[in-house]
Amino acid sequence: DQQVKQNSPSLSVQEGRISILNCDYTNSMFDYFLWYKKYPAEGPTFLISISSIKDKNEDGRFTVFLNKSAKHLSLHIVPSQPGDSAVYFCAASVYNNNDMRFGAGTRLTVKP
Amino acid sequence: EAGVTQFPSHSVIEKGQTVTLRCDPISGHDNLYWYRRVMGKEIKFLLHFVKESKQDESGMPNNRFLAERTGGTYSTLKVQPAELEDSGVYFCASSLWTGLSTQYFGPGTRLLVL
Numbered sequence: 001d002q003q004v005k006q007n008s009p010s011l012s013v014q015e016g017r018i019s020i021l022n023c024d025y026t027n028s029m030f031d032y033f034l035w036y037k038k039y040p041a042e043g044p045t046f047l048i049s050i051s052s053i054k055d056k057n058e059d060g061r062f063t064v065f066l067n068k069s070a071k072h073l074s075l076h077i078v079p080s081q082p083g084d085s086a087v088y089f090c091a092a093s094v095y096n097n098n099d100m101r102f103g104a105g106t107r108l109t110v111k112p
Numbered sequence: 113e114a115g116v117t118q119f120p121s122h123s124v125i126e127k128g129q130t131v132t133l134r135c136d137p138i139s140g141h142d143n144l145y146w147y148r149r150v151m152g153k154e155i156k157f158l159l160h161f162v163k164e165s166k167q168d169e170s171g172m173p174n175n176r177f178l179a180e181r182t183g184g185t186y187s188t189l190k191v192q193p194a195e196l197e198d199s200g201v202y203f204c205a206s207s208l209w210t211g212l213s214t215q216y217f218g219p220g221t222r223l224l225v226l
Contacts, residue, residue, distance in 0.1 A: 046214045
């Protein structure tokens with residue numbers, strides 16, 4: 001039972017444009033959401049998070065939006081840079097649990 | 113400060129053999145997690161230690177998998193006997209607290225069962 005879904009396995013954008021990565025979840029108990037970034041042969045690294053009491057969190061070029069009613073979140077990268085090319089994983093957890101459930105990842109390619 | 117380390121980085125074994133993976137968390141991190149990613153699918157939670165105790169092992173696939181964390185420092189994950197479907201990348205992560213605390217991942221162990 002996959003509770004976190006990333007339906008786009010890949011995304012390609014031009015340098016300088018916006019990248020939008022999407023994620024859907026099914027478990028209404030989730031109240032903390034994260035994005036991780038993964039380069040080849042490395043482990044995932046934390047990128048940005050949002051709790052369910054917010055609908056937006058911004059950190060530099062990265063913004064995460066949360067729509068609780070739709071059980072949907074998205075990651076916006078503006079402007080996209082070639083170094084952003086990686087696999088991005090969406091993850092969700094229950095606040096006091098920290099046992100994360102991940103999506104399958106979206107491979108982002110930013111073309112120069 | 114050293115990050116999470118995992119050993120070995122790669123392992124190729126035959127079906128029926130035993131493999132033991134090791135994870136050394138960041139020093140001082142009481143929480144240690146094991147995850148597995150199979151064939152480009154989602155990163156799946158396996159289990160969570162708080163110090164030497166298993167907080168949650170609901171993700172362990174079956175009794176061929178045994179995780180230990182004696183002394184609350186490093187952890188081992190043993191697969192015995194290994195099956196073809198056990199192939200994948202096994203990630204370990206650690207965090208300072210159990211609640212909202214960033215999990216830091218190791219580079220993973222790539223296991224191939226032939």
